[in-house]
Amino acid sequence: MTDPDAELAAAIYEFAALLADTEGRRLDQDRYEQVETTRLSLGQALAADPARTARLADRVLPLLAMESGRTSQLVFPLVAAVGRQAALTDLISLASEGSWRHWANACTAAYWVDAWAAPVPLDDLREQVRAGRISAEQAQERIARALKQVQAILELLTDLWPHLWLAAAKRFTGSDDPDLRCLVQAGFPLEHPHHLPEAAPFLAEARRIAENDPCAQVDAGRRHRTAMLRGWIADS
Structure with a gap:
């Protein structure tokens, strides 16, 4: 070292x-x-x-x-x-082991993996445009390519997210601690076409909990955060 x-x-x-x-x-x-x-x-x-x-x-x-x-x-x-893929893979493993609180924390951390975006060097591009090294059109093309790369990486993770959702749903339904449920609720959507088949009973129980627990509004909270996330990436 x-x-x-x-x-x-x-x-x-x-x-x-x-x-x-x-x-x-x-x-x-x-x-x-x-x-x-x-x-x-x-x-x-x-x-x-x-x-x-x-x-x-x-x-x-x-x-x-x-x-x-x-x-x-x-x-x-x-x-x-x-990279996103390695980080998410490791967090899925963490979400499947350890204490309840560690499970919940790993699921919460995975939300930030989704939120991360490779920085676009806007200041550097502006400086290059001012100095005449590149045109404004070239700068816009570079920004567009960077944003496309972000979307491509997100699409590569499509097969990984359902495994995180399954782990999060298990933790959500397996704990009676409302604080832990509030932490882990951002880790999975109640409705999504890519859920793994084995997630069905946990999702059914999560729906029942969500109907009776004001904190456990899983889908509504996730939709709000995802909308904020997509807007933030688009503005990056």
């Missing part, structure tokens, strides 16, 4: 230890700020060097199961380093 790798590995270990120490506890303001600040710093370090992050991906991944995944700060750098 190179010195830069060792430095990043130490930061990963530090955050993992902090999460382990706070798991299942109500945080006071100081500890909450410590978690937020440490995550932000680690996310910036991961984003700064995708190659190094890829080498340490097996150490980053468990962190995604250790907290609720309400932000993209760790997920986006990991996806940028290893």
